[in-house]
Amino acid sequence: MKEILQKLMNGEISSEEAEKMLKTMQIRELEDFAKIDTGRDVRTGVPEAIFAEGKDDDELVKIVLGFADKGHVIVTRLEKDRYSLIKDELKVLEDQGLELDYNERARIMVVRDHEIEKNGKIGIITAGTSDIPVAEEARIIAEEAGCEVLTSYDVGVAGIHRLFGHIRRMLEKDVKVIIVVAGMEGALPSVVAGLVDVPVVGVPTSVGYGVGEGGFTALYAMLQSCAPGIAVMNIDNGFGAGVFAVTIVKQICKP
8 A cells, every 4th residue: 555655746646647646556356255344354344254154165265365464264163163274374474474363152163373462442241151152253243353252251241240340340440342142031241231321232042942942032122121222133143242342442542
C-alpha cells in the first residue's frame, strides 16, 4: 500500500490506477473456489477467519496456505478428525516459522507468526459446563484480536450464589464488556445485565431438553429480556460474540 501511494505522490501512476491497484491488492483468488480477503484485519481489527464446514479438505488446506504470508489466520468449526487429516499438509507453515495451535473444545485452529499484544479486557461467563465450547470459541477469537479475556464457567442460575463473586472480580479487573453464554432457558444474560454497568453480549446455545432443544428457547428468552443493555448473537455463535465484544473494546480503548 505504501509503495502504491508513493508512486501516486511521485506522479508515476494516476489516481485511477492507484485506486484499481489498492482494490485488487486486497483480493487474492484461489482457483475457482475462493477469493481471499487479505485486508480484513486492517479494516476490522480481527484476523481473517476461515469457516471449515462445507469445504473439502483440499480446498481448506489451499486456503490456509494462501494466507501464509499474512502470518495470522483462524480456522473455525474444524473438527478434531479433520484437523488430524490435514495437519501434516500444513507442516510446511511451521517450516516457515509459523505457529499452529489447535483447540479441540472450541474447534479452532490458529496460525500465527507473532505474539498478540493485548489491549482491553473482556469477561466471558457460561451458565453451565456444556456451554463452554461456545465460550471457548469466543475467547480465542477475542484473544487473537488483541484483547485480554477473563473467564468464569458454570455459574448459572441453577446455583445463582456462584455468580456474584465472579462478576465482582471481572468488574474490579475493569472488563469493558461481558459475554454470557447460556442454554436451557437462557436466563443468565438477563441476570448479569441487571447487575453490571457494562454491555452484555448474550449467546444462546443449543443445550437443553424438549422445547429447549436446539437453542431457540434460550434465544427467545434473551431477545425478550427485560434487562436493558443486552446484544444477542445467533445460536452457538461464539465467533460473532467474540468479534462484537472486540469491536466494543477497541472503540473504548482507542489511543
